[in-house]
Amino acid sequence: MCSSIREGASVSEWRVVWVPDPGRWGTLPEAGGLGVKDLPVAVERIGLMPGDPVFIAPDFTIDCDLLEFVLSKHFRFLARETKRNYATDVRILLTFLSSRGIDWRRASEQDLLNYRTWRCDAPQNPERIGGSKWNREAAAFTRLFKWARVSPRPVDASRREDRAADSVSARVSWLTPRTWSLWSDVGLRGHGRDGVPSWGWDARTEARNTSFVQFILSSGLRRQEGGSLLAFELPAQRLQHGRYQHGQLAGAVTRSKNGRTFYTSLDALRQVETYVQSERAWAVKRAQQMGRYERVEQMRLVTKVTRGRAPRVFWVDRDGVEGHQYLTHLGWRERQWLFIEGPEGPEPAWLWLTEQGLPMLPDRWNTVFTTANLRCEEVLLTPAEREVSRNLRAAEVRGRTPYATPHSTRHSFALYMLIVLNQLMEARFGLTAADRRDFAMLFGDPWWLVKTLLGHADVETTKRHYLAPVAHLQLESILATAEADESDRKVEDIDGVFARLAKESAGIQDIDVIVDRLPVAGR
Numbered sequence: 001m002c003s004s005i006r007e008g009a010s011v012s013e014w015r016v017v018w019v020p021d022p023g024r025w026g027t028l029p030e031a032g033g034l035g036v037k038d039l040p041v042a043v044e045r046i047g048l049m050p051g052d053p054v055f056i057a058p059d060f061t062i063d064c065d066l067l068e069f070v071l072s073k074h075f076r077f078l079a080r081e082t083k084r085n086y087a088t089d090v091r092i093l094l095t096f097l098s099s100r101g102i103d104w105r106r107a108s109e110q111d112l113l114n115y116r117t118w119r120c121d122a123p124q125n126p127e128r129i130g131g132s133k134w135n136r137e138a139a140a141f142t143r144l145f146k147w148a149r150v151s152p153r154p155v156d157a158s159r160r161e162d163r164a165a166d167s168v169s170a171r172v173s174w175l176t177p178r179t180w181s182l183w184s185d186v187g188l189r190g191h192g193r194d195g196v197p198s199w200g201w202d203a204r205t206e207a208r209n210t211s212f213v214q215f216i217l218s219s220g221l222r223r224q225e226g227g228s229l230l231a232f233e234l235p236a237q238r239l240q241h242g243r244y245q246h247g248q249l250a251g252a253v254t255r256s257k258n259g260r261t262f263y264t265s266l267d268a269l270r271q272v273e274t275y276v277q278s279e280r281a282w283a284v285k286r287a288q289q290m291g292r293y294e295r296v297e298q299m300r301l302v303t304k305v306t307r308g309r310a311p312r313v314f315w316v317d318r319d320g321v322e323g324h325q326y327l328t329h330l331g332w333r334e335r336q337w338l339f340i341e342g343p344e345g346p347e348p349a350w351l352w353l354t355e356q357g358l359p360m361l362p363d364r365w366n367t368v369f370t371t372a373n374l375r376c377e378e379v380l381l382t383p384a385e386r387e388v389s390r391n392l393r394a395a396e397v398r399g400r401t402p403y404a405t406p407h408s409t410r411h412s413f414a415l416y417m418l419i420v421l422n423q424l425m426e427a428r429f430g431l432t433a434a435d436r437r438d439f440a441m442l443f444g445d446p447w448w449l450v451k452t453l454l455g456h457a458d459v460e461t462t463k464r465h466y467l468a469p470v471a472h473l474q475l476e477s478i479l480a481t482a483e484a485d486e487s488d489r490k491v492e493d494i495d496g497v498f499a500r501l502a503k504e505s506a507g508i509q510d511i512d513v514i515v516d517r518l519p520v521a522g523r
Helices: 039-046 064-071 080-099 109-120 131-148 177-188 206-219 223-227 266-289 362-380 406-428 433-443 446-454 459-466 494-504 511-516
Strands: 015-018 053-056 244-249 260-265 300-305 312-317 322-326 338-342 345-348
Touching: 015 080, 053 064, 053 080, 064 131, 080 109, 080 131, 109 131, 177 206, 177 362, 177 406, 177 494, 206 223, 206 260, 206 266, 206 362, 206 406, 223 362, 244 266, 260 266, 266 345, 362 406, 406 446, 406 494, 446 459
Parallel strands: 300 338
Antiparallel strands: 015 053, 244 260, 300 312, 312 322, 338 345
């Protein structure tokens, strides 16, 4: 494997190739590649797994030390997305060092300091990064140099001086509830300025897309957490006297690898059920008629799912081999292989399906959001405004159209829940400032409750990364209440609170701001 790929080399550019998933190698040359006849078998024999990176040096040879690092315990057990992020970060560092004639194994603390300066501060670098991105890169480099036993370690994420102080992510964004409605109507439902679907709108995946967005928006789940749910994992336990139901999230699909309880609204669940009975059922039926499931290489037909505190899934594969695993231990890759016996034959247990009736992988939701953003720009911006890329548009122009990412749903959920929980403490319980302090000591304040809903280990993460717009506000100022008699006390409606916060804080998109600035049709 550690041989030359082809002759010729660029000056310093390192590359990364990724091990494909089974069945996605494409057409391989009969003569083989990298000096072996059957490349997939050779890769598996080495121990590489789907999604693992292979680092290619500027002379187009595979770096054997980096290959051993990928196979080591320092890298192997990372989540697939983390592997991709870390490998991408390491590749950029390798290219930087190589351009200066420095072997990465001999990099010094000064070399990494020069890299950090260029990466974060150098005016000559048009793509400088912020503190959060640097801290992630420092974690990746620390893992590499620790494994390689480079001493002294040129960078160490455990050292305070090697971490950035400005670590709040610049990608954090919030949309108010009514702005999410605008974004969904225009971007996912194809509505025009008149509020009705445009002529010729393709609504084939509308139910799936809108129900997914509403589901993760009401639950605060991450893209991978909500996107890899199985159909039989949908919440079914309704809270007493409530409009929410709760379900159990498998630890293997979470970032912390710890399962947790999550909550979602009945309205969101009804939308998901409508999708299951309409678009999803139709996609499954077509796939069965076209024999797509018969060609699926990895199929595990579920025979039983146990109940209790630690449910297990039992299955049998195409070769008749039986297997089982705790539900919480099934990661998103294994979940793709699970099928259940439906009325017309096997169908995926995976909840969200493509038009072809196959599991829609979590990262494909990025495309759905990007398409919806472009649709909003097409409807809400003038042709001249659309010609300018989003990063170069003036703030006034950016404020005319909503922009969302899958993680925006999580940020918005956190902000919404904080405001609602504060409203409960202010309005429902009628607590004074002293009462709220006592209540917080007994049951935890709204920050702690939101932290629990998001699955964070530390409440400071919730405050710094998700709720920065209101982190500086006291409970009394979140809801503008009169400090008069209880009979005169008035509480703003939720839309009013969001509207005020949007005006006072950066990063919150609110429909009033957008609608007020919309160009009038016909002008």
